[in-house]
Amino acid sequence: MSFSDLGLSEKVLAAVAATGYTTPTPIQEQAIPHVLARKDVLGIAQTGTGKTAAFVLPMLTILEKGRARARMPRTLILEPTRELAAQVKENFDRYGAGQKLNVALLIGGVSFGDQDAKLTRGVDVLIATPGRLLDHTERGGLLLTGVELLVIDEADRMLDMGFIPDIERVCKLVPFTRQTLFFTATMPPEIRRITETFLHNPQKVEVSKPATTAVTVTQCQVPAGREAHEKRELLRRLLREAKDLQNAIIFCNRKREVAIVHKSLQKHGFSVGALHGDMDQSARTAALEQFRKGELPLLVASDVAARGLDIPEVSHVFNFDVPHHPDDYVHRVGRTGRAGRTGTAISLVTPLDQKSMVAIEKLIGQSIPRAEGDYAVSADTGEHSDRPRESRGRERSRGGRGKPQRGGRDRERSHEPREPRGEARHASETTPSAEARPAPEARPAREPRPPREARQSSEPRHGARQPANPSHVPSIGRPEPRRQREADSEPGDHSHLPAFLLRPVRSPAGA
DNA sequence: AAAAAAC
Structure with missing residues (x-):
């Protein structure tokens, strides 16, 4: 299986080839054809599986046709953290270098005005964290009624962070007829519920990495x-x-x-x-x-x-x-x-x-x-006295983590004299x-590094x-x-x- | 027990 079998455009294939990748990852192989067929996708995948390219590449192909209008982005990608949003933008910059594409990053902590100016010029791809995105919509500088494709990335993490109400608000602002790509690493009940309201007849694509650490x-x-x-x-x-x-x-x-x-x-x-x-x-x-x-x-x-x-x-x-x-x-x-x-x-x-x-x-x-x-x-x-330990269990449930907790103050330990702040104990420490x-x-x-036996070669994934x-x-x-x-x-x-x-x-x- | 995100 190679990238050319997935239905991506020539421009995108050239950009992929230029980066040196030849073989799609399982999530890319499964998701890209559905995205190009304009289906909703429910992607269950951890980070590190090539998930970002699984939506960036087909989006680039789709976006080759058509143009953006002022303040009306054509596609919208929601990310839980600023760094992740910036990283997705880098992917568009890398693979979209060959096409004239306007990509805007709407995250907090940076100038509002620059973002607003960019929106005015019209953007094809809007990548955002929820807070700043809603800020822009509330101020009227941004209309989501032209969004043809919506990506909700790291949904379970958004849940952990209390973003789901914001996501629901955003979903009310985008057209009902849009295409939705929804990615999550796990499927707690609350996530299952929102997939039922956000997605229409989704194609399920699952590449769950085991809940374990790499053997290397x-x-x-x-x-x-x-x-x-x-x-x-x-x-x-x-x-x-x-x-x-x-x-x-x-x-x-x-x-x-x-x-x-x-x-x-x-x-x-x-x-x-x-x-x-x-x-x-x-x-x-x-x-x-x-x-x-x-x-x-x-x-x-x-x-x-x-x-x-x-x-x-x-x-x-x-x-x-x-x-x-x-x-x-x-x-x-x-x-x-x-x-x-x-x-x-x-x-x-x-x-x-x-x-x-x-x-x-x-x-x-x-x-x-x-x-x-x-x-x-x-x-x-x-010798390690406590091993081997009984270790068969494998529940992935994150039960009880659904609600964000706020206001937890650090408790100071009081039974001993505090160490002076900021490392004042060097003489004795x-x-x-x-x-x-x-x-x-x-x-x-x-x-x-010294050679290590190739332990990973015959390991099951x-x-x-x-x-x-x-x-x-x-x-x-x-x-x-x-x-x-x-x-x-x-x-x-x-x-x-x-x-x-x-x-x-x-x-x-x-x- | 926390972190993350808008001004």
Whole structure:
């Protein structure tokens, strides 16, 4: 099967060929003919399956005929986050380079006037997040009565984020006769309900990836102290000692924590950016762009970066916080080990996170071994006392997550004196000095990766659930007396860091 | 236990 069998126009085929793709992914193969036949499509597909091109390519073919009128876009694509919307626009720019197409991006955090001017000129493709889109319609600068094709992307995530009422409003503004493409990764009851009202006789296209992590990803958990400064210290150590680290995303559960960890790593000399929803849009875009280009090897992020964002070739994912919902673990870890490449996912696990880890192991159907090292329970033997774990369960239900929760304030722990904000404890908050450490298997990080047996070759795509191979568990240094680690380098001394992880002299301010 | 999205 090749792209030329799907009914796409010559121009689009040429654009696809120019990017080097030759074979459509399953979702593309199934969805594109239906889209071109102007059918409604219900696509059940995770990110990373080629879903975006599955609607972008046929839309480009459809849009070759006809022209846009002022303030009346011909097609509309709804995305849950600004970054995803921007990414879809990049797809139109890439594959639509050969045609005169007006593509507008309506997202928050950027100039309203520029967007309005663009709408006035007439757009073929409007890509939007719900808030800004409705803002434009309410001000009268935008008419949705000319929309021939509506795409609702990442619908289940929109549900999680409380966007469904907005989506329903938008659906009342577009013509009843439009074509609708609806994509979701899961089918909770609320999503099933809205597909029945939004879609007319939809063609169902399902390419559900298993609720599991890629077999090429080496996963491990590192026991961590429950205090945040202990975790930051452990993170620095893990970063220094990580094997084959090219670039990494460090996930935190809270935006505040993202900011703190980012600042802390910067202070300790790491070249690191940050990404979360409270940053202003230019900082978000800049951080993502620098990370993509490789200018920043490290990115501290909230779950805004967990799903959908196209960040190629991440070698490591760190869960600074264990996610509370197992699905989020799968999405985070899915940032590495893509397209059959190897990757490493390391989770810092406090005693409070044990329950979450059990739920994660149950969902992915494998136990996640503990890393060896002085934080491990059984460091000497390398045996993992708690495996194999019973791990057959596989329910994908996200029951109870349907309603957005608002107003949850962070609770401060009060039984102990607070650590001063922003890392004022360097003298006692420690990491091992370079000399004290046994310079373990820390290769220079740019060195090519050692060959790994091609484990993925004969694996079934679905439900690969063999336990992780203990021989691939990264060793986190050798056990050493806790005392020794008290003598950390000063925050200013970065001589022990791999050069590419170092902050450049004229460092771009992060968040 | 959170994050995300409009001004």
